[in-house]
Amino acid sequence: MNLSDYKFYLASKSPRRRKLLKLLQIRFKSFSVNLEEQITDGEHPVKTVKRLALEKMNAARKKVNDGIIITADTIVVLDKKIIGKPENPKDAERILKLLSGKRHFVYTGFSIFNPFNNKQLVDYEKTAVYFHELTNAEIRKYVLSGSPLDKAGAYGIQDDFGAVFIKKINGCYYNVVGLPISKLYKRLLEIL
Numbered sequence: 269m270n271l272s273d274y275k276f277y278l279a280s281k282s283p284r285r286r287k288l289l290k291l292l293q294i295r296f297k298s299f300s301v302n303l304e305e306q307i308t309d310g311e312h313p314v315k316t317v318k319r320l321a322l323e324k325m326n327a328a329r330k331k332v333n334d335g336i337i338i339t340a341d342t343i344v345v346l347d348k349k350i351i352g353k354p355e356n357p358k359d360a361e362r363i364l365k366l367l368s369g370k371r372h373f374v375y376t377g378f379s380i381f382n383p384f385n386n387k388q389l390v391d392y393e394k395t396a397v398y399f400h401e402l403t404n405a406e407i408r409k410y411v412l413s414g415s416p417l418d419k420a421g422a423y424g425i426q427d428d429f430g431a432v433f434i435k436k437i438n439g440c441y442y443n444v445v446g447l448p449i450s451k452l453y454k455r456l457l458e459i460l
Contacts, residue, residue, distance in 0.1 A: 270460075271292065271293075271294050271456060271457070271460075272293070272294060272295070274294070274295075274335065274336050274460070275295055275296070275297075275334065275335035275336070276289075276294050276295065276296035276297075276335055276336050276337075276338060277296060277297055277298070277299065277328065277332050277335050277336070277337045277338070278296050278297070278298040278299075278338050278339075279298075279299060279300070279301050279324055279325070279327070279328035279331075279337055279338065279339045280298060280300065280324075280338075280339065280340060281298070281300035282446055284424070284426065284445050284446045284447075285298075285340060285446050285447045286298050288442055288445060288446065288447040288449050289338070289447065289449075291449055292449065292452075292453055292456075296335075296338075297335075299328075299331060299332075301324050301327040301328050301331070301339075302327070303320075303323055303324055303327050305320055305323075305341065305352070307343075307350050307352060311350075313343060313345045313350060313373070313375045313394075314375065314377070314392055314394075316343060316350060316375075316377075317341050317342070317343055317375045317376060317377025317392050318377040318379075318390045318391075318392055319377075320341035320377060321339050321340055321341050321377040321378050321379040321390055321392075322339075322379050322390055324339035324340075324341065324379070325337060325339045325379040325381055325388070325390075328381075329381060329383075333383050334383070335383070336380065336381065336382045336383070336384075336456070336459070337379075337380070337381045337383075338378065338379070338380055338452070338456075339378065339379045340376055340377065340378040340379075340446065340447055341376065341377050341378075342374060342375065342376040342420050342443075342446050343374070343375050343420050344367075344372055344373070344374055344375075344420045344421030345372060345373045345374075345375060346366060346367060346370065346372040346373075351363055351366070351367075351372075351420065351421050351422075352420055353417070353418060353419060353420055353422070354416060354417055354422045356417075357411050357412075357417065359422075360411045360416045360417060360422040361407050361408065361411050363416075363421060363422040364402060364407045364410070364411070364416070364422050364423065364433075365402070365407065367399045367402075367421065367422075367423070367433075368399055368400075368401055368402040368407075369399060369400065369401040369402070370398075370399055371396055371397065371398045371399075372396075372397055372399070372421065373394055373395065373396055373397070374394070374395045374397055374420075374421070374443055374444045375392055375393070375394050376392060376393050376443050376446060376447060376448055377390065377391070377392040378390070378391060378392070378447070378448070378452055378455075380452075380455060380456060380459055381459075382459045382460065385459070385460075387459040388459075389455060389458070389459060391451065391455055393439070393440050393443040393448035393451050394439060394443070395437055395438065395439030395440050395441075395443045395444050396437060396438040396439055397425070397434060397437050397444060398434070398435040398436045398437070399433050399434065399435060400432075400433060400434070400435045402433060406429075406432075406433075409429065410423070410427075410429050410430060410433075413427075413429065415427050415429070415430060416430065424445070425437075425441065425444045425445060426445050
């Protein structure tokens with residue numbers, strides 16, 4: 269058996285995750301699950317992303333049962349503090365000023381469920397991201413584009429202008445986009 273023998277569901281409304289999953293050349297449908305993502309103070313980032321991926325899985329399993337389901341959640345962590353999506357443009361500016369010139373970490377937790385053999389797993393990936401020093405003008409220009417408003421950490425590494433903020437990364441690039449595609453692929457093969 270290989271991946272092309274199965275039907276997949278991606279429980280995510282992220283266009284970035286859909287684009288990444290297409291790299292695996294599998295047939296899939298995507299849908300969103302309505303879940304209020306609760307960030308718990310003091311919870312370790314790995315525990316947070318795994319918990320959120322599993323909570324999404326529990327909601328997704330109520331919607332479909334005829335294919336393998338994939339869920340994911342991404343957070344940004346700076347100085348051991350979890351940074352979610354910005355609430356508004358002013359908050360996006362605040363977050364980008366915090367990240368300017370510093371190293372932060374991107375964690376993505378993902379869960380996979382195969383209803384045909386009842387196997388489920390949860391895993392995560394961590395990537396270190398280093399930002400250049402950003403000017404107020406650069407931050408304002410990016411925020412005015414609207415791009416950072418739906419992204420953890422208020423930036424997209426794949427964005428035209430957001431990409432110039434990145435000095436370097438250590439780890440999986442695709443994890444920063446929103447789905448650690450190589451690790452996901454290996455784990456998908458394990459649950460067939």
